[in-house]
Amino acid sequence: MxxxxxxxxxxxxxxxxxxxxxxxxxxxxxxxxxxxxxxxxxxxxxxxxxxxxxxxxxGFVDLDALSDLDTTVLGYDNHPPELKGRVWPQSYMQAGPREMYTPEELAWQKRYAFTRLIRNGITTALPIASLFYRAWGETAAEFDAAADAAADLGLRVYLGPAYRSGNLVVGTNRKIGFHYDDARGFAGLDDATRFIDRHENTHGGLVRTMLAPDRIETCTPELLRRSGALARDCDVPIRLHCCQSRLEYDLVVQQHGKSPLELLRDTEFFAPSTVLPHGLFLSGINGITHEAPDLDILTASGAALAHCPLVMARSGKVMQSFPRFRDLGVTIGMGTDTHPPDMIQNMAVGMMTARIAEADATTVRATDFYDAATLGGADALKRPDLGxxxxxxxxxxxxxxxxxxxxxxxxxxxxxxxxxxxxxxxxxxxxxxxxxxxxxVIPGVDAAADRERAQAQFDRMVAQYPDRTLFHPPLEQIFPPSYLLG
Ligand SMILES: [Zn+2]
Known part of the structure; x- marks a missing residue:
């Protein structure tokens, strides 16, 4: 050789x-x-x-790898989410949510996103995309296309279409509630199961699979239970957004009378390779006063955290804290989760926010974050040959x-x-x-042409916002310019 x-x-x-x-x-x-x-x-x-x-x-291991056209810019200066089209109005839910992109656009976006990951030195990616723009979950068809794109570009991936049984909705009284559809969640899990059968360990091992239930608050306990059991049966990683927001924590306590991590423990969700973005809200941490043995559950579960400091810092949230989890022996990997999918910037912001969270410059070192972006991700996936x-x-x-x-x-x-x-x-x-x-240079990729195509798709998507925003305000009111237009 x-x-x-x-x-x-x-x-x-x-x-x-x-x-x-x-x-x-x-x-x-x-x-x-x-x-x-x-x-x-x-x-x-x-x-x-x-x-x-x-x-x-x-190469960097990205546990929450941006795989669509990032929409952070839409919420960057435009608040609150329920008035800016970032929570589905009840009327939209009832009319039947629809796809905001065509199947071709969705397939192309995965491929485009993969080129951006490679451009940033990421060599293993677990794609994440927002379900907010989807009729419900991700489709097996777009992931079939994603497997081909990854193999063609040469990116190492763990793929699995995201599924869910519920979604947040907002009524005309501005109250945020939930819409659940259990059958849709189980159908998504069935699709994900068949996807594993078709794609696990293909293309010389470059393409692997995973289970990607969306978020703890959008999955019913039965969907969590079946997902965990399947991950153990199929021996694939499972990733679930959990401990991500105050709203999520409060909703789970309200609905189930237990904390998010208690719910995962009680539904036997944990598998040998469990990845939890983002590790911000646990009992006693980040203002959570609900009492639960969250830290004990986390350490006993062996689950890894996917730390995405850039996207979180943009909305004023920081992990409390990196050294606490590190010292408890929790595996910490990194994710990009937003544009730019820049792992180096994520390491830098992670370093700064960890020092701010501790008000102490000595608690983390550059190597903590370089390790997390390489070894941490590999450990999360149980891959001693990576990172x-x-x-x-x-x-x-x-x-x-x-x-x-x-x-x-x-x-x-x-x-x-x-x-x-x-x-x-x-x-x-x-x-x-x-x-x-x-x-x-990535062979066969015209980055300038791709950028134009991405912007055109984004423009068409943004134009659909008034229809999906509470009270249907015009576009200029949802996303006003930073300064008055001259
Ligand atoms: Zn995320």
Whole structure:
């Protein structure tokens, strides 16, 4: 098998269970795997590629990988959600919710999103998209297309259409309530089961599957119970948004008389690989006064948190706190969950918000977040072959340029990366031994044309807002310009 040596000023290798920095290091790739990472390889290689003043490191594992056209901008300055079209009016629910994108647009968006993930150095992705724009759940058809897109682009993925049994609705009295449709939830689970049968471990192992029940408050206890049992039976990861918002926590307590984590425990939801975005609201944390043994349940469950600090900080929320979970031994992986799907920016914001949450700069280090974005994600998926560069591991890596003025000065590449780097500094990405991006170029992708197409789809979607917004105000009233138009 052909061996390729990759060299750079910095290589992040892996020795005795932790990352290790090698100055002027070498990574040797053979087939789909790493053969060697470190100093002093003395075997034959067919080719050597020197990246110069750059860092070769393990690819990022994104547990909540943005996979649609992000709509954060619609809620950035426009509040409250129920008056700005971000909670379905009761009338819309009753009329029968509809898809806001065509099947072709949905399939294309997955592919487009995958190119953005690769552009940012992400090599393993568990896609997440908003169900807010959907008639109900995600479809198996768009995920069939997503499997093809991932295989074609070379992105490592865990795929599963999201499903749910309920949705938030708002009445004309502005009260937020719930609409449940159990049959729809079970039908979604059936589709997801068939999807696992068709796609698990295909395309040379690049495409894996998972179960993606939407959010704890949009799933009935029976759907949670069946989902957990299926994840254990099929031995696939299961991901559920939980401990994400105050509203979610309060709703679950109101409806079930127990906390979100108590509900997961009591429905036997937990599987060997359980991923919970976002770990913000637990008993005694972030203003939750309801008493429940949430921290004990979390640590006993072995579930991993998907930490997405950028999207949360944008709405004023921070994890309370990263060092608390870390010190309890909870696995913490990272997710992008918003645009830009920039893991480097997420690490930087995670570092800042953790220090703010603790009012102490000494409680987290840059390595905590670099570990979370690589090893944490791999541990969450029970994949000791991912998130690290060592002999026998998958050849999933990214190359980050350090020779730009933007990157500033370096005494240590990880610290400089979190201070000055961004996803735009990723130049090359390899997944399973294949370069999926070289020198900023993803083969077959016209990024400028794609951006235009994405904007056109977004414009058509936004135009449908008045119809789905309480009291149907005109578009200019839902999304007023930042300044008066001159
Ligand atoms: Zn999320």
């Amino acid at each position: 052909k061996r390729t040596a990759l060299t750079a000023r910095w290589v992040v290798g892996h020795v005795d269970g932790s990352h290790r920095l090698f100055r002027n290091g070498t990574v040797v790739v053979e087939g789909t795997q790493v053969l060697f990472a470190g100093h002093g390889f003395d075997g034959e290689v067919a080719e050597t590629i020197d990246f110069g003043d750059a860092m070769i490191g393990p 690290r560069l060592a002999a026998g591991c998958a050849a999933d890596l990214n190359v980050i340029r350090f020779d730009t003025p933007e990157m500033g000065q370096v005494i240590d590449p990880i610290q400089t990366l979190l201070l000055n780097g961004s996803g735009r500094d990723v130049s090359d990405v390899m997944i399973a031994g294949r370069f999926v991006m070289r020198d900023g």
